[in-house]
Amino acid sequence: MEYFKKEILELDPYIPGFQPVGNDYIKLNTNENPFPPSPKVLDSVRKYVNRELNLYPDPLCSGLLEEAAKFFKVKSGNIMAGNGSDEVISLIFRACINKGDTVAVTFPTYSLYKVLAEISGASVKEYFLNEQTRIPGAMIFSKAGLIILSSPNAPTGCAFDKRDIEKLCESNRKSLIVIDEAYADFAEENYLYLFKKYNNVIITRSMSKSFSLAGMRLGFAVSRKKNIDVLLKVKDSYNVNRLGAQAGRAAFRDRKYFDRTVRAIKANRAYLARNLEKQGYSCFPSQANFIFAKPPCGAAKLTGFLKKKKILIRHFKSGWLSGYVRVSVGNRKEIGRFLSESRKINKTEG
Amino acid sequence: MEYFKKEILELDPYIPGFQPVGNDYIKLNTNENPFPPSPKVLDSVRKYVNRELNLYPDPLCSGLLEEAAKFFKVKSGNIMAGNGSDEVISLIFRACINKGDTVAVTFPTYSLYKVLAEISGASVKEYFLNEQTRIPGAMIFSKAGLIILSSPNAPTGCAFDKRDIEKLCESNRKSLIVIDEAYADFAEENYLYLFKKYNNVIITRSMSKSFSLAGMRLGFAVSRKKNIDVLLKVKDSYNVNRLGAQAGRAAFRDRKYFDRTVRAIKANRAYLARNLEKQGYSCFPSQANFIFAKPPCGAAKLTGFLKKKKILIRHFKSGWLSGYVRVSVGNRKEIGRFLSESRKINKTEG
Numbered sequence: 001m002e003y004f005k006k007e008i009l010e011l012d013p014y015i016p017g018f019q020p021v022g023n024d025y026i027k028l029n030t031n032e033n034p035f036p037p038s039p040k041v042l043d044s045v046r047k048y049v050n051r052e053l054n055l056y057p058d059p060l061c062s063g064l065l066e067e068a069a070k071f072f073k074v075k076s077g078n079i080m081a082g083n084g085s086d087e088v089i090s091l092i093f094r095a096c097i098n099k100g101d102t103v104a105v106t107f108p109t110y111s112l113y114k115v116l117a118e119i120s121g122a123s124v125k126e127y128f129l130n131e132q133t134r135i136p137g138a139m140i141f142s143k144a145g146l147i148i149l150s151s152p153n154a155p156t157g158c159a160f161d162k163r164d165i166e167k168l169c170e171s172n173r174k175s176l177i178v179i180d181e182a183y184a185d186f187a188e189e190n191y192l193y194l195f196k197k198y199n200n201v202i203i204t205r206s207m208s209k210s211f212s213l214a215g216m217r218l219g220f221a222v223s224r225k226k227n228i229d230v231l232l233k234v235k236d237s238y239n240v241n242r243l244g245a246q247a248g249r250a251a252f253r254d255r256k257y258f259d260r261t262v263r264a265i266k267a268n269r270a271y272l273a274r275n276l277e278k279q280g281y282s283c284f285p286s287q288a289n290f291i292f293a294k295p296p297c298g299a300a301k302l303t304g305f306l307k308k309k310k311i312l313i314r315h316f317k318s319g320w321l322s323g324y325v326r327v328s329v330g331n332r333k334e335i336g337r338f339l340s341e342s343r344k345i346n347k348t349e350g
Numbered sequence: 351m352e353y354f355k356k357e358i359l360e361l362d363p364y365i366p367g368f369q370p371v372g373n374d375y376i377k378l379n380t381n382e383n384p385f386p387p388s389p390k391v392l393d394s395v396r397k398y399v400n401r402e403l404n405l406y407p408d409p410l411c412s413g414l415l416e417e418a419a420k421f422f423k424v425k426s427g428n429i430m431a432g433n434g435s436d437e438v439i440s441l442i443f444r445a446c447i448n449k450g451d452t453v454a455v456t457f458p459t460y461s462l463y464k465v466l467a468e469i470s471g472a473s474v475k476e477y478f479l480n481e482q483t484r485i486p487g488a489m490i491f492s493k494a495g496l497i498i499l500s501s502p503n504a505p506t507g508c509a510f511d512k513r514d515i516e517k518l519c520e521s522n523r524k525s526l527i528v529i530d531e532a533y534a535d536f537a538e539e540n541y542l543y544l545f546k547k548y549n550n551v552i553i554t555r556s557m558s559k560s561f562s563l564a565g566m567r568l569g570f571a572v573s574r575k576k577n578i579d580v581l582l583k584v585k586d587s588y589n590v591n592r593l594g595a596q597a598g599r600a601a602f603r604d605r606k607y608f609d610r611t612v613r614a615i616k617a618n619r620a621y622l623a624r625n626l627e628k629q630g631y632s633c634f635p636s637q638a639n640f641i642f643a644k645p646p647c648g649a650a651k652l653t654g655f656l657k658k659k660k661i662l663i664r665h666f667k668s669g670w671l672s673g674y675v676r677v678s679v680g681n682r683k684e685i686g687r688f689l690s691e692s693r694k695i696n697k698t699e700g
Binding site: 001002003004005008009011013014016019027030032033034035036037041042045046049050051052053054055056057058059083084086087090094095096097098099119121145146174175176200208212213214215216217226227230232233234236237238239241242243244247 | 399446583
């Protein structure tokens, strides 16, 4: 085994949320969109299930990028498509991290960043968030080689303050700054414009949440063309499969469906938050498609109790997070089932 | 740009074969299978184009691995699925290469290995092949951290001698040895069994060629469970998309279709070789789904001439390869068109 890197052998892998086989679970544990993909997307993908699957995909995903460019209102040369935004983020690490470099992240945040840093042999500097919407001063002046943050952040759902993000960009002109906007479509504002203002900013986006396409694996990097060209050198030639590219194209085109489902999720989020508070939970104000909340009965107890009822939510065990649960914003029926089971062990309601 | 790694900024990216948009080309340039995927595969994938595409795929690809295990006659714990074997190979590099390590490859071979080594900051030791089926003695005793070879090799199509491969494994017990068998289904024999004999061997396989699924991106690593477990730590959680996994499952199950199409390609390969020789080409004996051959009229001239006729073949420009062209084994109609155009500028036929 000595042929593997020491840091890989010692690594604790990223553990994704439980993916049950079959349909008998209510899945509120991995922030999927409760709505199916647009019917237009399904029709369009079905048409592409044809004899041409024997051919490699277009390495540049030109058709997909054209639609993405319209949606993001940027040029297609400012975008790279990936096999999920996880792949995009992983490519960024491969393009910029040397062993011994420093990666600055917040705590809490999406735990994949730390895993990727460790795979690259980087040291991770974690900045503890006191207020979930504010970037700590020490991080703003960190000057780490790579600074990566998620806004809205996981698992709290809070978006960072605009002034802080701008200050961070202003103070780290030589760092690569990555803003992971996987949840930005559910937020009041987003930071896509920053890549135009700062050469060294890459925004990542995902179609897994707001486009209901987690199963198709589509994510994007948006940045200056110069940066995109470097990332293209590192990516596998055919990283997005034919049906994935087609699903993405069709989904970007059906703007109406996107708007309608995103609006519904935001309304459901407000409904869920209101009812969680009625049951005595304390909730972070969410800008994402999930709510991070502290249940009165205890987080581990609630998670275990619901699992027996075939309702999955997410419970993280590190630090103060362990008092909280992360509940994805399902549809009204799923939220109803969740709330009614939760009520049974959180009896503070009047 | 100083935030990117120096070696990435300096890197010449891997350049994939030209993928035209539309159907008006005869594509003999990227070793795709001329047959469509099995009708059973298309039917099965169509059924999976449903509302569940909003859910993440199974991170372990359990259903796919079960079928792969039956096909390869190994346990599913000995297999990892990837987004094409390119991704699998890239994960192996990430798991084992530190900056400054040495990667041993043959020349010629699949040029991606060199690109991946450079991305990782490794130095590449290239061993020049004199006989295309024999591994040079110096490589057999190389002791590089990672030794990677392709058998059948690209772009020559020649498989390596069994005794040489075994000797290589025997002499490099502390190296990681990767045998890329993307084309092995077209060969007389394969080296899958070696992972059982040697702890430090990983075999990679692809569904792009022999299963007609280049558009779906499916590849595998087959090795000791211990090695697979390390690779799993490095891979993105959801690297294989839902429809890809389903296509792979269905393709492994339709063994009859696989056998029939592979047999047809081997017969077409023999037909193509015979006719190339009649036209005065000198051909390497191919164990793959392409033929590497030296056209009497010159390789660049032939490639340019055919492109104007909307027939694509591959021409590599490095070293002695530049005298040759690589022609994928198409169907009989495609081969017929290719041969008849080729005859026009290679007039040595009697």
